[in-house]
Amino acid sequence: MRYLKSNTSTGSDQSAVLQSNTSSSRCSSSFGLNARRRPVVMQNYQTFKTFDIIDDFKDHHYRSVTIHEYVPVFTMYTIYVRVSESRMDLLRAVIIGPAGTPYHDGLFIFDVHFPPKYPAVPPEVHYHSRGLGINPNLYSCGRVCLSLLNTWTGRGNEKWLPNRSTVLQILVSIQALVLNEKPFFNEPGYDSTYTGSEGARRSKKYNEEIFILSLKTMVYTLRSPPRHFEDFVSGHFLARGRAILLACRAYMEGADIGCIVKDEIQGCRKVEKRNLQGFKRGIANLMNSLIVNFTMNGSEDCAEFHLTE
Secondary structure, eight states: OEEOSSOOOOOSOOOGGGOOSSOGGGOSTTSSSOTTHHHHHHHHHHTOOSEEEESOOTTOTTTTSOOOOOOOOOOBTTEEEEEESSOTTEEEEEEEOOTTSTTTTOEEEEEEEOOTTTTTSOOEEEEOOTTOOOBTTBOTTSBBOOGGGTSSOOOGGGSOOTTTOOHHHHHHHIIIIISOSOGGGGSTTHHHHSOHHHHHHHHHHHHHHHHHHHHHHHHHHHHSOOTTOHHHHHHHHHHHHHHHHHHHHHHHTTBOTTOEETTEEOGGGBOOOOOOHHHHHHHHHHHHHHHHHHHHTTOOSOGGGOEEO
């Protein structure tokens, strides 16, 4: 497996859901965002508000639920929120995966509904999984398992406290506690069952699997962005596309998943030699698809990352 300096067709068997109708040989600066549109998208991305009110939520997971008026007010960088002017009981949040984790640079979409008894009861939260279970707390069906939502056991402040707990607390918990550095240990009992070198080995293996699922989520999100976040999604991957591909290359060469912070490999986190063949195949099956989609989105600096067997 090697990197090419020019565009080629993928030459690899990608899953049907990730196949592009356009071969990678058509990746060029002229195929993707219109040259006049690209700066507009980047301007919209750079000025995208962390919190805003929009007209409607026609594609919201809870759109058919009876309305209940409630608007939470908060601002949180790397968590972007939209609420509906006509459906005050609905909220949508896009969380950027934190650096130093297998979720880095990913966009994770959550729909929130405030039921009539809120805040006596917690809001309902649905994760747009695209059929991928990327975390022990985030199911492929969209269920979010969290003490604050009363969907998992907890004690004291870990559970929902009426008139005290907030939706901001939920979103920050998802970003900081769920999308963390070692999500393998989110599974109940694993921190005590798998300890020492065995726990570290299983955790690293899980991170490799999750990173591949995160890459798939990126492709899905870029192809079908959530309503009202279209320019944000496009701008995010214009800004971060090359860094994502650089991370893929580093991980294929043996760097530990999540060791890239501020686009640099942290030297103290370089991993020991391990069997990377299965992981390399997984990355290879996605790299060219990522390149095609990043280029269609307007990226002009990804040709060097093409792989061939």
